[in-house]
Amino acid sequence: MTAPPIRAAFDLVDHHGREVTERTYRGSWLLVQFGFTSCRVVCPRALAKLSAALDALDPPPGLVVPLYVTVDPERDTPDVLRAHLEAAHPRFTGLTGPPERIEEAKRAFLVFARRRPDPDDPDGYAVPHTAITYLVDPRGRPAHHWPDTRDAADITADLRRLVLSPPPDAR
Numbered sequence: 001m002t003a004p005p006i007r008a009a010f011d012l013v014d015h016h017g018r019e020v021t022e023r024t025y026r027g028s029w030l031l032v033q034f035g036f037t038s039c040r041v042v043c044p045r046a047l048a049k050l051s052a053a054l055d056a057l058d059p060p061p062g063l064v065v066p067l068y069v070t071v072d073p074e075r076d077t078p079d080v081l082r083a084h085l086e087a088a089h090p091r092f093t094g095l096t097g098p099p100e101r102i103e104e105a106k107r108a109f110l111v112f113a114r115r116r117p118d119p120d121d122p123d124g125y126a127v128p129h130t131a132i133t134y135l136v137d138p139r140g141r142p143a144h145h146w147p148d149t150r151d152a153a154d155i156t157a158d159l160r161r162l163v164l165s166p167p168p169d170a171r
Contacts, residue, residue, distance in 0.1 A: 004145040008032070008136040010069065010105040015082035015094035022140050028065045029143075029163050030136035033092075034111045036072035036127050037084040042148065047089045050133060052152040054091055057159050064163060069095045071113035071129045073102045109134060135162065 008030070011021045022030070033050060035043035050066060057064070068085060070076035073096050081094025096102070106113055113129035131148035133155070144162055146155055 004110070004132075004134055004142045006110050006134060006142050006145075007108040008134065008140055008142050009108040010095065011101055012069070012095040012097040012105060013078055015078045015085060015096070017078045020095065022136070025065050025067075026140060027138050028062055029138060030134075031064055031066040031159075032069060032109065032134040032136060033067070034069045034071050034106070034109065034113065034129055034132075036070050036129075037076050037080055038072065038121060038123070038126070042131050044088075046131060046133065046148060047092065049152045050155065051089050051091060053155040053159060056152065056156040057163070059159075059163065064159070066092045067095055068092045069105055069109075070102065071106065071111070072115075072127045073097060073099050075123065135159070 009022050011019075014020045031050060031054070033046055035046065037043075047068065054064065054066060068081070068089070070081065076094070076096050078094070078096060081096055085092045085094050105111075111130040111132075113127050115125050115127050117124060118126035133146045134142065135144040137143040144158060146158070
């Protein structure tokens with residue numbers, strides 16, 4: 001699989017309230033997933049799968065930084081993201097920000113997301129979105145991506161090949 005045709009760029013706030021950009025994480029591989037904390041099926045499944053892949057890989061601290069970028073900044077404040085991720089997916093750092101900065105990040109990663117009415121949601125809406133996980137190399141270059149259909153074992157195998165034994169120019 002070739003590198004995704006994205007621009008791995010963002011200017012957001014992490015779930016501790018710190019301003020971050022893609023440059024904040026230079027020197028680490030980034031595992032980037034877009035989603036939202038009120039998602040009932042796709043996002044929890046994706047986070048569980050990625051957590052399992054990272055558990056199996058067991059990379060040294062700082063080698064791989066998993067990021068969960070919200071597509072629902074109205075509900076997903078830093079506090080909401082922190083509580084959600086620390087409870088079930090503590091390896092992940094949540095990213096949020098003003099809607100215009102979320103839109104910029106979505107454009108950079110070619111993520112589609114649109115709010116739509118959902119009578120089953122307590123707030124009355126859901127945010128269907130692109131379900132792709134992106135891998136960004138330590139220099140900030142797109143390196144790989146996985147559709148939602150890939151399982152944890154496949155992702156782990158790819159991460160072993162790309163992250164633990166990358167070609168010299170990816171380090």
